[in-house]
Amino acid sequence: MQFEMRLAEYGILIHILIEIWQRRSKEKNFRRNGGELLKHHRVRIFTEVELAKATNNYDTSNKLGEGGFGSVYMGRIAGDTVFAVKKPKDVHKSLIKGDFQHELEIVMQINHKNVVKLHGICLETRIPLLVYEYISNGTLFQHIHQNASTIMNSWKKRLGIATEVALALEYMHSCAEPPIIHGDIKSVNILLDQNYSVKVSDFGTSVLISPERSHVLANEIQGTLGYIDPEYLTTGLITIKSDVYSFGVVLVELLTGKKPTSFITKSGESINIIHYFISSMKDKTLSDVINFEDASEDEIERIEMVAEIAVKCLDQNSARRPAMREVAEQLARINRELDGSIVEENKEETETEVDEENLYSHTTSTTSKMSQHGTSGSLF
Known part of the structure; x- marks a missing residue:
């Protein structure tokens, strides 16, 4: 009985130690990825937990695309806001990290209606996750x-x-x-x-x-x-x-x-x-x-x-x-x-249709009057 209790205590202790290690690791990644500087910019900072939940732990059914850098997943926050999470591969971490930080540096300077917008970033992972607006109609x-x-x-x-x-x-x-x-x-x-x-x-x-x-x-x-x-x-x-x-x-x-x-x-x-x-x-x-x-x-x-x-x-x-x-x-x-x-063409078509309607209306009216006077046959 005592052995089982000690085993349970060890399990709890290990769990606490893992949580402490994970928290410190996230804080270290946050600082190393420039979090102290970036949190003062007009860009939303997401937590790793938030993005995992929003993408259903990066379920394959939410995958939008894949490339040499990694994959893009669709995510939802509060069931309403839809966005795309760019998640890097685990291979060649130092190289990919450089690529992602470089991309982050670029997109944070862009503000144009015909360029996809950066919604936010996650800095708690070893390589930052980039969160873009979700574009619904594909490529x-x-x-x-x-x-x-x-x-x-x-x-x-x-x-x-x-x-x-x-x-x-x-x-x-x-x-x-x-x-x-x-x-x-x-x-x-x-x-x-x-x-x-x-x-x-x-x-x-x-x-x-x-x-x-x-x-x-x-x-x-x-x-x-x-x-x-x-x-x-x-x-x-x-x-x-x-x-x-x-x-x-x-x-x-x-x-x-x-x-x-x-x-x-x-x-x-x-x-x-x-x-x-x-x-x-x-x-x-x-x-x-x-x-x-x-x-x-x-x-x-x-x-x-x-x-x-x-x-x-x-x-x-x-x-x-x-x-x-x-x-x-x-x-x-x-x-x-x-x-x-196109406007001119549509205008001409509309005018033609109106002329035809007027002609039809005039013809119908004249025929009706002639009928009332006992006249029949072609107008011409």
């Missing part, structure tokens, strides 16, 4: 290539999405202090909210640059095959023009509905879609790569303008590529013109 990649999305049937919506991505990049390059190179612009990192507005995400490979510098020499080439700036690949120098090239690839993806790594066979030769797109612009055979079947004449004209912008962004020489501010301005103007032409 642009899914809408183009997987969902057969109805929004992709609208050229106006496609061009609107392109414009919003351009505005987000313009902000990062021209308005953020210091300027930010995203470093991995691709359709997977472009999220769409409930209104199908753009939210650019994933700043794990982003770079802060000082105003007096035009480039950064990367320790290793990072990015995604098909979207990477070829000049960055050969020199190791990443610049804001590297983002411009990647944006050009996204434009081609939006216009053609093809993945940037796909190939098209022409005259028995397989040609990468990007090269095929550029050559079709030079040969004035854009209809070979873009389906204009559902486009109006005004839309075709605007699509060709956007295609010209894409080709400029895809220039092999980064110095000849336009700045994102110029690209954003051009796309915004094209959208305004397209909106104007």
